[in-house]
Amino acid sequence: MSARLANHDRLRIVGLLSPAYLWLTVAIFLPLSAMFYFSFLSDVPFGNTEWTYTTENYAAFFQTSTYATLLWKSIRLGLIVTVIAVLVGFPCAYVLAKVIKGRSREALFLLVILPFWSNSLVRIFSWAIVLRGNGVLDLGLNAILPFEVDVNLMFSTPAIVIGLVHSYLPYVILTCYLALQAIDDNLIDAARSMGASKFTILWRVILPLSLPGLLAGAVLIFVPVVGSFMEPRILGGRVGTYYGTVIEDQFVAVFNWPLGAALSFILLAVVLLILAVASPVLKRAQT
Amino acid sequence: MRGTFLARLGKLWLACILFFLYAPILVMAFMSFNASQYYQLPFEFSLKWYEKLAGNSEIIDAATRSVGIALVTTLIATILGTAASVALFRFEFRGKRFLQIMLFPPIAIPWLITGTAMLIFFFGVGLGRGTPSVIIGHVALALPYVIVVVSARLATFDATLEEAARSLGADSWTVTRRVTLPWISSGIIAGALFAFAVSFDQFVVSYFLSEPGDSTLPVLIYTSIRKGFTPEINAVSTIIIVISMAVMLIAARFSNFGGER
Numbered sequence: 001m002s003a004r005l006a007n008h009d010r011l012r013i014v015g016l017l018s019p020a021y022l023w024l025t026v027a028i029f030l031p032l033s034a035m036f037y038f039s040f041l042s043d044v045p046f047g048n049t050e051w052t053y054t055t056e057n058y059a060a061f062f063q064t065s066t067y068a069t070l071l072w073k074s075i076r077l078g079l080i081v082t083v084i085a086v087l088v089g090f091p092c093a094y095v096l097a098k099v100i101k102g103r104s105r106e107a108l109f110l111l112v113i114l115p116f117w118s119n120s121l122v123r124i125f126s127w128a129i130v131l132r133g134n135g136v137l138d139l140g141l142n143a144i145l146p147f148e149v150d151v152n153l154m155f156s157t158p159a160i161v162i163g164l165v166h167s168y169l170p171y172v173i174l175t176c177y178l179a180l181q182a183i184d185d186n187l188i189d190a191a192r193s194m195g196a197s198k199f200t201i202l203w204r205v206i207l208p209l210s211l212p213g214l215l216a217g218a219v220l221i222f223v224p225v226v227g228s229f230m231e232p233r234i235l236g237g238r239v240g241t242y243y244g245t246v247i248e249d250q251f252v253a254v255f256n257w258p259l260g261a262a263l264s265f266i267l268l269a270v271v272l273l274i275l276a277v278a279s280p281v282l283k284r285a286q287t
Numbered sequence: 288m289r290g291t292f293l294a295r296l297g298k299l300w301l302a303c304i305l306f307f308l309y310a311p312i313l314v315m316a317f318m319s320f321n322a323s324q325y326y327q328l329p330f331e332f333s334l335k336w337y338e339k340l341a342g343n344s345e346i347i348d349a350a351t352r353s354v355g356i357a358l359v360t361t362l363i364a365t366i367l368g369t370a371a372s373v374a375l376f377r378f379e380f381r382g383k384r385f386l387q388i389m390l391f392p393p394i395a396i397p398w399l400i401t402g403t404a405m406l407i408f409f410f411g412v413g414l415g416r417g418t419p420s421v422i423i424g425h426v427a428l429a430l431p432y433v434i435v436v437v438s439a440r441l442a443t444f445d446a447t448l449e450e451a452a453r454s455l456g457a458d459s460w461t462v463t464r465r466v467t468l469p470w471i472s473s474g475i476i477a478g479a480l481f482a483f484a485v486s487f488d489q490f491v492v493s494y495f496l497s498e499p500g501d502s503t504l505p506v507l508i509y510t511s512i513r514k515g516f517t518p519e520i521n522a523v524s525t526i527i528i529v530i531s532m533a534v535m536l537i538a539a540r541f542s543n544f545g546g547e548r
Contacts, residue, residue, distance in 0.1 A: 009378060016374035020367040020430055021386065027427030028393050028401060031408035035400075038407050046410065092304045095297035108301065110539055115308050117535040119488040121505045122524040125512055126315035129521070136314050166308065173304075198293070220395075227397025230490060234512055244399050251403050251495060261407060264400045275395060 032268075039262035057262030067246065067263060071270070074243035077157075077232075078225040081164045082218050085172045088165070090214060093176035094206075098185075109177065116170035124234050127163045128154065131235070155237030163235045164225055172217035179213025180206070212281050219278045223271050243267065312528055319521035336522040346507065346523055353487060353504040356418065360425040360486035365479040367426070368433030373467065375434070376441040390431040398491035401428075406495045420496040421503065425489055429482035436481055436542055440474025477542030484534050487527075 038044075039058070043051040061067045096109050115123065130136045132154040141149055153159045183206065191201045207214075229244030236242075247267070250260025322333035340346060375383065393401065402424070409420045444467065452462045468475075490505040497506050504527065511520050 010380075013374050013378050013380055016370040017386065020371035020434070021389065023363075023367060023423075024389060024393065024427055024430060027405065027423050029389075031401070031404035032392075032396075034408040034411055035404040038411075044410075088304065091297065092301055095294075095301045099294050099297050100301075108305075110536070111305060112308065114532055114535055115312070117484055117488075117538075118312075118528050118531040119490075119505065119524075121488075121490045121509060122315075122528050123312065125508065125520065125524055126311035128512070128516065129318060130311045130314050136318075166311070169304070169308070223395065224397050227399040229399055230494075230509065234509075244397075247399060247403065251406060257407060260403060264403050268396065268400050271396060271400070 035261045036265055038258055039265050041258045044257050057259045058266075060259060061262065061266055067243070067266075070241065070243045070246055071266070074226045074228075075270075077160070077164070077228075077242065078222045081161055081168065081225045082222045084161065085165050085169050085221050086214060086218055089169050089172035089217070090176050090210075093173045093180055096173070097177050097180035098183075098188075112173050113170050115166075116168075116174070120167050121230060123166060124163050124231050127159070127166065128234055131159050131162070154235070155239060157236070157239060159235040160232050160240060163231050164228065167231065168221040168225065171220050172214070175213045175217035175220065176210060177213075179210040179216075183209050215278060215281045219274065219281075223274060226270065227267060315521055316525045316528075319518060319525045321518070324518060336518040339519050340522045343519065346504070346519070349502055349504045349507040350523070352418065352501070356422055356425060356503060357483050357486040359422055360429055361479050361482045363422075364426045364429035364433050364482040365475060368430050368478060368482070369437050369471075369475055371430075372434050372437040372441055373463070376438060376444070377446075390434055393428050393431050398428075398489075402492040402495035405492065409496065416496055416498045417501065418497070421493050424492045424496050425486040428489065428492060429485040432481040432485055433478035436478040437471060437474045439542070440471045440477075444470050473541045477538045480534050480538035480541065484531055484538070487534070488531050 040053050040055065041051050042054045042056065043049045045051050092112070096105060096112070100108060132138075132152065135152075135154070137153070138149075138151040141151055153162070187205060187209075188201060191205050196204070227244050229242065229248045232240035232242045232245055233248075234240075243263070244267075247260050247263050250256045250263065317330070319336055320330075320332055320334070322331040322335060375386065405420070405424050406416070409415060409423075414420055448466055448470070449462050452466045453459070457465065488505070489503075490509065493503045494506050494509065497503055502510070504523070508520055508524065511517070
């Protein structure tokens with residue numbers, strides 16, 4: 001193929017690519033730019049409202065500690081959920097990739113991934129039925145245990161964490177599984193034949209080699225959890241006020257869109273920072 | 288020799304995880320067949336919540352709208368996505384890497400940010416809330432998935448087949464139609480199913496973009512949950528989860544998703 005493209009090739013490239021990328025521009029990139037612009041306005045510029053350019057919306061974030069505290073609360077939630085999901089998911093991925101062989105592996109892997117592709121709202125709702133007082137968990141535990149327990153996890157932070165781990169666990173299992181599967185079994189056998197203990201093999205061979213996949217999974221969980229609002233609302237009730245729910249409120253309840261835009265953009269900045277830090281690792285995980 | 292005890296422990300762990308993943312869904316499905324409104328046991332089988340559901344025009348309307356939006360989204364995203372994948376596969380040009388990176392933001396940026404940004408922009412250009420806005424948003428979210436899935440299938444395509452067809456006198460349209468497209472058709476079907484799932488299960492973006500009283504099914508469920516649980520939501524949720532899992536199972540068959548090859 002020649003380095004310079006023929007004219008009709010160029011035309012074909014533009015014809016094939018531009019519909020998809022124009023669509024992405026109109027639906028993703030222009031809106032993000034519009035949001036950035038909006039975050040510097042004093043009021044929504046629709047109808048007869050008077051508005052000026054201002055940095056007040058960003059100042060609001062720094063003047064009171066409310067928003068920063070909530071952002072930190074959301075980041076902490078993201079860390080907790082990520083750590084639990086990795087600790088729970090990595091062994092699971094290992095079993096799938098290295099212990100189970102043959103046909104059942106494919107079926108089991110699909111079974112683990114399947115919930116991730118089903119409706120997340122419905123799955124959160126199903127936890128509400130399980131966790132509420134007099135709910136299934138409550139009744140079940142009381143049926144098994146000889147003494148009376150009162151389990152009402154609903155509207156608490158543990159409920160939110162359980163729901164979020166449930167939502168994103170398949171993600172980390174997927175990325176870890178792909179990374180673990182790529183490890184050559186001969187490498188592990190070689191380490192074993194040279195007398196390495198199971199722990200040494202895990203720590204010195206398996207973990208370093210699967211680290212890119214593990215970190216990719218962690219980032220892919222952390223980012224959406226920091227921006228979550230539906231899960232805390234349904235499972236958290238009154239303790240479920242997070243950074244995401246405050247942004248939601250600005251758009252559907254308080255109608256302070258410029259403030260909402262500024263808060264969204266601060267969240268985007270945090271997300272981009274995390275992605276930028278993780279991108280070398282993510283790139284390695286891709287290949 | 289592998290430590291059989293550890294291996295057994297690992298398998299037990301996997302079983303626990305599967306239980307954790309499926310138990311709440313099964314409980315929900317189970318309870319949707321329970322006669323008691325307050326999820327009380329003992330269990331008494333009843334189809335009354337499904338009967339109620341059939342008579343609830345608000346839910347039926349939302350379900351019809353959701354399926355319609357998902358079908359339109361699938362059609363648009365599959366066509367645009369396939370075209371883009373073919374161009375990204377077949378041609379080498381400057382900025383290709385950049386175009387591939389541009390697929391990342393719709394997937395990686397939290398939907399809360401994308402959704403609110405779309406709301407602002409669509410109001411700014413005078414489109415406002417409503418089904419057209421929802422479709423525009425859904426297509427954008429589905430496009431990267433279609434492109435990734437179809438591109439993965441294209442990567443297994445032997446380009447010499449095209450050359451062979453061309454040297455036998457086929458013009459480029461015939462080559463595309465008779466050689467390339469049949470080869471990647473399983474990828475296109477998988478991409479279409481992914482697009483359908485992305486749209487049908489999408490909540491966040493729909494939530495910000497749909498008009499009150501004119502919402503999609505997940506949005507309606509969310510607003511109903513906040514008013515209080517009813518077994519009717521249970522019943523409709525059970526139907527949704529069955530549909531979306533079925534769609535993904537079929538998609539997995541077509542895309543080798545989860546397979547090793």
